Amino acid sequence: MTQNLTQLPSNANHHIAVVIPAYQAAKKIGTVLQNIPDFVKTIIVVDDGSKDNTAEVVQACKDERITLIRHTVNQGVGQAMLTGYEQALKLGAEIVIKMDSDDQMDPAKIPALINPLLNGKADFTKGNRFLFLDELIRMPFIRRMGNLALSFFVKAASGYWSIFDPTNGYTAIHHTALKSIRFNRIAHDYFFETSMLMELGRAKAVVQDVSIPARYGDETSHLSIKRILISFPARLIRGLFKRIIFQYFLLSFEIVSLYLVVGFPLILFGSVWGIYHWIRSIITLVPATSGTVLIAVLPIILGFQLLLQALSTDLQSEPKEALQQRKY
Secondary structure, eight states, X not given: OOOOTTSOOTTOOOOEEEXXXXXXXXXXXXXXXXXXXXXXXXXXXXXXXXXXXXXXXXXXXXXXXXXXXXXXXXXXXXXXXXXXXXHHHHTTOSEEEEOOTTSOSOXXXXXXXXXXXXXXXXXXXXXXXXXXXXXXXXXXXXXXXXXXXXXXXXXXXXXXXXXXXXXXXXXXXXXXXXXXXXXXXXXSSTTHHHHXXXXXXXXXXXXXXXXXXXXXXXXXXXXXXXXXXXXXXXXXXHHHHHHHHIIIIISOOOHHHHHHHHHHHHXXXXXXXXXXXXXXXXXXXXXXXXXXXXXXXXXXXXXXHHHHHHHHHHHTOSOOSOGGGOOO
16 A cells, blocks of 8 residues: 655644755755645754745745745855754654755655654664665765765664665754764764764664655755765764774773774784884894794784674664653
8 A cells, every 4th residue: 555655644743843954955845845734843954054935935935834944154064954953853853854945855755764763763863875776776866975985984883783875965864863972072074974873873872764765856965075075085084983992992891892992902923023023034034934924913813803794783883762751
């Protein structure tokens, strides 16, 4: 049976809010607002310092659900979303959806996006354009390659190894999870989605992918590929180290902690020992003995095995119970 994706089940009675960060969005924002389904109780548009008539287009929409918030200067999509999140919580929203202002996100998919939240199976859901091959092929080549490369590093930095398409901005969050994260740690720029995943990981929230195809039109992207290549890698590496220290050393000391404490020094010792004696052999023209070689190789092999075991354990450590279901 085909479900009408523009409606929620009749027994669903929740305060659902949509937050739309908008920058130079006058051409598309009207269409986006008109297509938001009736079961959404609150629509918050954050005009992030647009120089066009985005605000005027929003004000022209005769929809009592709409709240317009204006930033006098552009502060970034992340800050626009934080402003919207704060307003949604003040208004009592239970579920807050993020939609972009470029009409790439189909509002008919909102029920599919929030269903895991309504059922208590997840705290945060996000669209995934990669679950089906035809959707992956349809994506522009540069975006596809960038997302594939970025996905792995975001998995490692956030600890959510089962999710994909990490920069997908079509998301929904339960108010329990939203209240559990620290807003001052969320990035204000296009690192916003990734930093949200990192913060949700610290809060041990359950994150789930939902298959939602994108709609690509003639809109102009404000995302700079050059900026991503320059800034994202360092921030992801920093996020990875912070996660490891926080999760496996500050909060607790478990088997992964032991693997890391023993594995890294073994690899370091074996590498330094091997490089030293290799250089010495070149200088003296005297080959290293088999014992010297084994002293280098065995710690490296053992350390590598311990790190692989740490990775395997980490892969299985994703939160399984949603924050909204936990009793403290």
